[in-house]
Amino acid sequence: PPPGKPRPLSLPRGDTFQLANGLTVIHHRKPDLPLVSMELALRSGNEANPPGKPGLTSFTADMLDEGTASRSSLQIADEIARLGATLATGATADASTVQLFSLKKNFAKAADIFADVVLNPNFPPEEVERKRASRLGELVQSRENPSVVAAHALLAALYGPSHPYGYPTLGSEAAVNSTSRQDLAAFWQRHYAPNNAALVVSGDISRGEAKALAESLFGKWQRKTIAVAESAPPATTAARLVIVDKPGAPQTALRLGAVGPDRKTPDYAALEVMNAALGGLFTSRINVKLREEKGYTYGVRSAFQYRRAPGPFEIRTSVRTDVTGPAVEEIFNEIRGVKEKPITGAELKKARDSQLLSLPGAFETTAGIASQLADTFVYELGADYYSKLPAILRSVDGKAVAQAGNRYLAKENLIVVGVGDRAKIEAQLSKLKLAPIEYRDAAGKITNQ
Amino acid sequence: PPPGKPRPLSLPRGDTFQLANGLTVIHHRKPDLPLVSMELALRSGNEANPPGKPGLTSFTADMLDEGTASRSSLQIADEIARLGATLATGATADASTVQLFSLKKNFAKAADIFADVVLNPNFPPEEVERKRASRLGELVQSRENPSVVAAHALLAALYGPSHPYGYPTLGSEAAVNSTSRQDLAAFWQRHYAPNNAALVVSGDISRGEAKALAESLFGKWQRKTIAVAESAPPATTAARLVIVDKPGAPQTALRLGAVGPDRKTPDYAALEVMNAALGGLFTSRINVKLREEKGYTYGVRSAFQYRRAPGPFEIRTSVRTDVTGPAVEEIFNEIRGVKEKPITGAELKKARDSQLLSLPGAFETTAGIASQLADTFVYELGADYYSKLPAILRSVDGKAVAQAGNRYLAKENLIVVGVGDRAKIEAQLSKLKLAPIEYRDAAGKITNQ
Known part of the structure; x- marks a missing residue:
């Protein structure tokens, strides 16, 4: 019943x-x-x-x-x-x-x-x-x-x-x-x-x-003039492939990423739905391909990190050393697939529902509520933001998803980072022609080679 | 106001x-x-x-x-x-x-x-x-x-x-x-x-x-006869010191432990209060000594893990390689201190209050409530367990804390595990005369030496 x-x-x-x-x-x-x-x-x-x-x-x-x-x-x-x-x-x-x-x-x-x-x-x-x-x-x-x-x-x-x-x-x-x-x-x-x-x-x-x-x-706290933070614009490296050598590693930690939009982007809802279909859910395209079909990984996820300034889009996973190159290639295929194989009605419904239905959980505790409401201030979203969000998510359609994908996802924009056994992964990754290649140390600093 | x-x-x-x-x-x-x-x-x-x-x-x-x-x-x-x-x-x-x-x-x-x-x-x-x-x-x-x-x-x-x-x-x-x-x-x-x-x-x-x-x-799930799990009694190793070598490690991961009581022990409330005073809180004796006074660590905590069968008591921390021996010695001092310097009224009140006042937080969400109520079944605590627990905690006095400490804490019972650079920590730890010494690998298996 x-x-x-x-x-x-x-x-x-x-x-x-x-x-x-x-x-x-x-x-x-x-x-x-x-x-x-x-x-x-x-x-x-x-x-x-x-x-x-x-x-x-x-x-x-x-x-x-x-x-x-x-x-x-x-x-x-x-x-x-x-x-x-x-x-x-x-x-x-x-x-x-x-x-x-x-x-x-x-x-x-x-x-x-x-x-x-x-x-x-x-x-x-x-x-x-x-x-x-x-x-x-x-x-x-x-x-x-x-x-x-x-x-x-x-x-x-x-x-x-x-x-x-x-x-x-x-x-x-x-x-x-x-x-x-x-x-x-x-x-x-x-x-x-x-x-x-x-x-x-x-x-x-x-x-x-x-x-x-x-x-x-x-009440007695004194008002101040707040200097706006002046930071240099992002200086994205030219490199398409970044390798951090970890000799003997049985797995390669992979990240693929690009600079995405900021938190106030009008594409927010469409991007969240698109990402759920692409790589945000366990049953998303990338995870099904790499985990279920290929068996390359125990899990792979993608996410936009929305910030006041443009934040990163990231795909993250760890894969077996011997399939590092093929795994990146399959991820590229799925990225291209968002354009070539438009999201189906069933995918759209699932992706939209997953976003909508998980909203209430974030508001279950007093601490959760405080944190969510604080975000409306930090990102200047407006006091009525959460009243409107469900309807906005519900209104996302296949066209909006396709536009969002076209705007922010391109294989060409993605920087690929592999942390693993260079002697075993470099040849696999080089086949993907991701040059220029950059070598960094475990602290993220560029090394000579 | x-x-x-x-x-x-x-x-x-x-x-x-x-x-x-x-x-x-x-x-x-x-x-x-x-x-x-x-x-x-x-x-x-x-x-x-x-x-x-x-x-x-x-x-x-x-x-x-x-x-x-x-x-x-x-x-x-x-x-x-x-x-x-x-x-x-x-x-x-x-x-x-x-x-x-x-x-x-x-x-x-x-x-x-x-x-x-x-x-x-x-x-x-x-x-x-x-x-x-x-x-x-x-x-x-x-x-x-x-x-x-x-x-x-x-x-x-x-x-x-x-x-x-x-x-x-x-x-x-x-x-x-x-x-x-x-x-x-x-x-x-x-x-x-x-x-x-x-x-x-x-x-x-x-x-x-x-x-x-x-x-x-x-409703249609069929009843079965459940075989009681028969496991061998704990076979605690004779070793007082266990070393896992990690050459070059800048820190030593330390654990000190003994087999404690089970979940239904009548000492439960007294032990929780005793542990809060000893090492369960940020302001407990062990953390104040090692972190605040000595600067050996960023934090150290102790806890009883109550299980159906007797579960472990553990003290866990990571310390700088060069103070590994002194850190263990200070922990021993505090363990002895529980007997020699009885808990003060202020310590008792703080330890008791910290246990009492943190109870409601565990029941804030439906998932939290479900998990807590499930525990009353798993450990056969009785349906009225949480109704009675606050009063039981409130009734813990200095005498009960001292008895609990005497019953379950002795420097002599503690096995000390150090995971770190053996070349640097073994001499420090040997001074504490914790023999016999046992060497284990990263999987926990005993190695030849």
Whole structure:
């Protein structure tokens, strides 16, 4: 027996208002459980890294809860633990964020600490050194993971060394080593301002409570003039093939990528549907071909990463060393196939449904809601974005998918990165005539050969 | 201003009933969002692996959604994707599970597929081979991660080669290679039975709907006699120090461990509080000492893994190669310290509160609720377990913590595993007089020297 009548799908809509100092506040009530999530999102992400300082945004965000004017790193962690709350700080491509999750009964106390780390971080020198060592350690470890190495090499090839997107969030060893306490404090001073931020509050809390809390915590925060980040344009390498040698590797970590559109592109919905059909789902064309038909891999996925500036499109997989060349060729065939074998009605329906029906899951928790609503601020999508998104996705048709594919996908545009045993994969890949070829090391730097 | 009056903490309680064939059904209504999660949990986990076949339980669970009498692997994935649902199968130490998450409106259709993979898997030979290759690949990759290597070596040292807990969930290369389609089908035949399982349904669905659905999907499932898994007793190695050589490693992955109690131990709450104070929290004694005071590591954590049979207690960290010996010594000091420096009132309160206040977060989503309620069946904890747990945790006092520490923690019982540059760490560790010393390879096997 089918379980009762379904209710229509509706996604949470935030109630947005501003404080006098320009801080955007987005409130959403979810009273079913006594929990509250709060997120502060600043419109300064990795993109805001100045030249020569990749990783600065993330390093700064990392330091927020490592000491304030009145609390040490340990005191912050200690108070948060006593409250049973969680507090996290971090940076993405387009935002710096501070996130809090707490029982309602302890929320006011936890929010005080949240505000303290946003407003009063003091970057204690010994904590800076500890964090520096930790970040260097993470970078070293990331060099041992072929899939991560391939990701970094692709970013480096797509955006070049002068663009902030050319580096992973952690930055580079050189930048981590050269970042001073003053650099961190200056970044915080420049970018952490109410008129550059949204405070999102979701959970068992009324609009009045959320507004009073925002005023009391952040009402006195001073507005600043935010300098627009000026970054060099992407300097995509000419190379079509990038090889990182990993002698003896049983598999090749592969990435194929190109610079795609930004988050506000009008093609967003069509691209998401197109990508679901091409490589976004387990049953997408590329995965069926490489995994099911050919048996080259345990899985392959494609995705657009939409950012404030044009972000990368990537296809990622790991394949057996002996089929590295054939696997790339099959991926090329499927890319061409999007144009030559238009998406069928069944493919379209599946791809569209998969996008539509997975939407509600992202809004199940207070933290999920806060994060989704924060995105509407970070990407200037408008308060009614999620109300309109289902209808926009539903309206994507085969023609829109074909246009999106033609606009953003071309075999010729794709840079191919292979991290594997060069002695075994280079000949296979050379047959594909992807010259020029570039050799990079595990840190993504171009080597002589 | 503090946000309104908090409501008292109450954790979801399932409504439990049985079908005529012995299937336990646990229902919990959560009507705030049109979502439903369903989980089938069988009381057969890794512990049920027969001698010589580590990984069989997990291999079997992996195969469920790779083909049934009426659906191919691809059709299953395809139908689930069209419904916007997610379906996952897997095995833990103590259970095999099938999990479904869906919008309410598609739940009945998705549940049909869920039942199909539970009742009618047919282990297609080509899918078995694909899964075998995938599992071998994962095992090979896990050898490259020093922390995973240390975890496997510790299990091997604690439980020995004849006990199913002596291996990771994936098993061993030899077992994966020798597992036949017949082995998989026979395991499924032996363990997948209604009287060995609970079906947990949580979300926007009434008791009547859940009951009707359970009857319609699983009412005709035949009861079986379940053979109790007979495994050899743990054969803990005599070695106090286990070294896995990784020449040139900049860090040493460390694990210290012992066999602890099982999930039903009356010491559970006291142990969780004790562990939070010792090494379970960021501000616990071990992390403060090694990370904050000594700067040896970026983090260290301890945890009991409670299982149906006695599970491991583990302390895990990675430290700089040059401080490997001193780090182990400091951990020993803190272990001894639990006895010599009894937990203070402030430590007790923090440790207790951290356990209590983090409970509600695990019940925020329908999937979380289903998983927690499934545990009450798997570990025979009783339907009222979560109603009573907060009070039990609140009643833990300093005396109970001290007793728990005395009972389960002794420096002398701990096996120390170091995965790192033997040439640099062996001398440091030898000073600690942890003999006998054992050398193992990256697969956890004892080597000559």
